Structures are given as C-alpha cells and as structure tokens.
Amino acid sequence: MSPDLSAVLLALFFSGCSGALFLELLLQRAVRTDSLAPPRMHMEIVVDAPLQHVWDYASNVERQPEWMHEMKRVEMLTPGPIAIGSRGRATVRIFGISTTDDVVITRLEPPHTFGIRHEGKFTGEGLLEFSAVGVQKTLIRWMEYLRPPLLPMIAGFLQRPILHRIFQSDLRHLKKILEVR
DSSP: HHHHHHHHHHHHHTTTTHHHHHHHHHHHHHHHTTTTTOOOOOEEEEEOOHHHHHHHHHHGGGGGTTTOOEEEEESSSOOOSOTTEEEEEEEEEEEEEEEEEEEEEEEEEEETTTEEEESOOOSSEEEEEEETTTTTTEEEEEEEEEEOSSHHHHHHHHHHHHHHHHHHHHHHHHHHHHHOO
C-alpha cells in the first residue's frame, strides 16, 4: 500500500461520519463501475434426496421457517397458488433485531428456480437453484444479496461473512430435514 493511500485510509478512519459517507460513495462507485463485486453471498449444499422432493419442500414458502433459523413467521399476502408477482411477508430476526421482510416472487421455474426480491428495510434479491445430481441427490445453490438501510455498501460488506454462515447453516438444517424424510 502506498504512503498516500495509507494516509487517506487513516484519515477516513479517524474522520467519523464524513469518512464513512466518503467510503460508502467510493464503494458504491466501485460496484457501479464493476471494479468491485457487490457483497452477494453464495452458498451451496448437496442433499441426498430426489430433486422433486427437495423442490416440493424448499419452495413451500409457508414451510421455510422450519429450516431458516432467522425467519420466525411468514404469510402470503397474495391469494391463490404462488406465481411470479406473488407477495409475502416474513418476520425475521437478524442480529437480535426483529424486522418485517416484504418479498415478491420474481422467478418460479419448478423444480429448478425460485427467486425473490426483498422490499422491506433490507432490500435485495434471493435466488435458490436446484439441480439433480444423479437420480437420488440434489444440488442446492443459494445466492442472497441484502442491502441494509444505512450505509448499504459498508454494512453489506461487514454483514456478509456473518449472514453467509447463517444461511449456510440454514442449508445444513434443510439437508438434515430432507434426508430424514
């Protein structure tokens, strides 16, 4: 690291709010110009169960609190079967704080893809992809991108390792449930 860059980073660190705002703007610009990847989380797991069985359970919105530790309650706001555009609301507890997560189904391609857009205090996207690995196993890939309401880039990068561990734990819990059934 050059002495000039070190001095700038130290000045930002000690300058408090204005430094945080400046850093936020730098991170936003870097993401916008593709010189820095956004703080997306990528998790995956292989489940010893057939694709259709995994899809039927994991894509059932009302059952998601059974395997997502941070989701405490969920309800569908749009009547009828789930489709693209269906809306739901979940009560989520993240970092010890309860919040409401309004979501919209953005992709629904049974039995392979389930996507949502978060429209609550934390905005972003989530995507679950399911693919058969032979006859009896299923690979689940989960991408999640959550933007906190304050300093979304800084907070996004800070929360990423913690949320990644939480979401990977959710997948392990899902695997355990599905492999017992």
